[in-house]
Amino acid sequence: MFPNAKGSELLAILATLDPVSQAAGTATTGWISAANHHGLLTIIQTGVLGTGATVDAKLQQAQDASGTGAKDISGKAITQIVKASGDNKQALINVKPEDLDTVNGFGFVRLSVTVGTAASQTAAQVLGVNPRELPANTANQAAVIQVV
Numbered sequence: 001m002f003p004n005a006k007g008s009e010l011l012a013i014l015a016t017l018d019p020v021s022q023a024a025g026t027a028t029t030g031w032i033s034a035a036n037h038h039g040l041l042t043i044i045q046t047g048v049l050g051t052g053a054t055v056d057a058k059l060q061q062a063q064d065a066s067g068t069g070a071k072d073i074s075g076k077a078i079t080q081i082v083k084a085s086g087d088n089k090q091a092l093i094n095v096k097p098e099d100l101d102t103v104n105g106f107g108f109v110r111l112s113v114t115v116g117t118a119a120s121q122t123a124a125q126v127l128g129v130n131p132r133e134l135p136a137n138t139a140n141q142a143a144v145i146q147v148v
Contacts, residue, residue, distance in 0.1 A: 002134070008147045009135035012037070012128035015111065016143065019047070019123040022115045029126055031065045031108040034097045036139055037128035042093040042111050044078065046086050050118025055081040057113045057124065059095055061106040069106070073099055 002010065015029035034040060044057045058077035062070045076099065078091040093111075100106045111126050128139055137147055 005134070008137045010130065011041075012131065012136040012139040013125060013141055013144050014040070014128045014139060015126040015141060017111065017113055017122065017124040018143075019045075019121065021119050022113070022122045023119045024053075024115050024117055026112055026114040027122075028060075028113075029111045029124075031062055031067055031110050032126060032128075033065070034095070034100060034107055034109050036132055037136070038130035038132065039094060039096045039128075040109060041127045041129050042095070043125045043127070044091045044093070044111075044113060045123045046081055046089050047121025047123075048087050049081070049083045049120040050115075051083065053083050053086075053118040053120045054116040055086060055113065055120060055122060056116070057091065057093065057111065059093055060110050060112055061100050062108045062110070063105045065108055067108075067110075069104075070110075071101075071106075073109070075099075 014032045017027050059073045061073050
């Protein structure tokens with residue numbers, strides 16, 4: 001624990017799916033190295049979902065930043081969010097390096113969000129948690145323009 005550290009020194013915004021009315025289909029982040037943090041936290045957010053829409057999200061792993069050997073990470077998918085109860089909700093997925101198939105060289109992660117049936121408002125972030133070296137915010141993606 002680092003009780004005197006700022007939150008921005010302990011968390012990094014590694015990737016985002018920026019707020020959008022996502023058409024039916026799948027959106028993914030780029031591949032993120034899991035090597036620099038003791039954990040990753042993914043936040044999936046919905047706004048107003050389209051009529052009959054569904055939202056699924058999962059984490060996938062690969063052997064490199066190009067996506068070599070891409071496959072799902074076991075147990076790292078949300079329960080489907082549906083229109084009837086899914087407007088303006090959030091879901092979280094935690095992953096640690098030991099959740100990856102590191103024995104076979106898997107050390108990269110990406111988030112995949114799939115909207116089914118009708119366009120829906122979605123957004124997501126992948127955060128690096130507990131960096132191996134402080135401060136974490138040095139790993140923020142380029143789109144982070146301010147830390148106050």
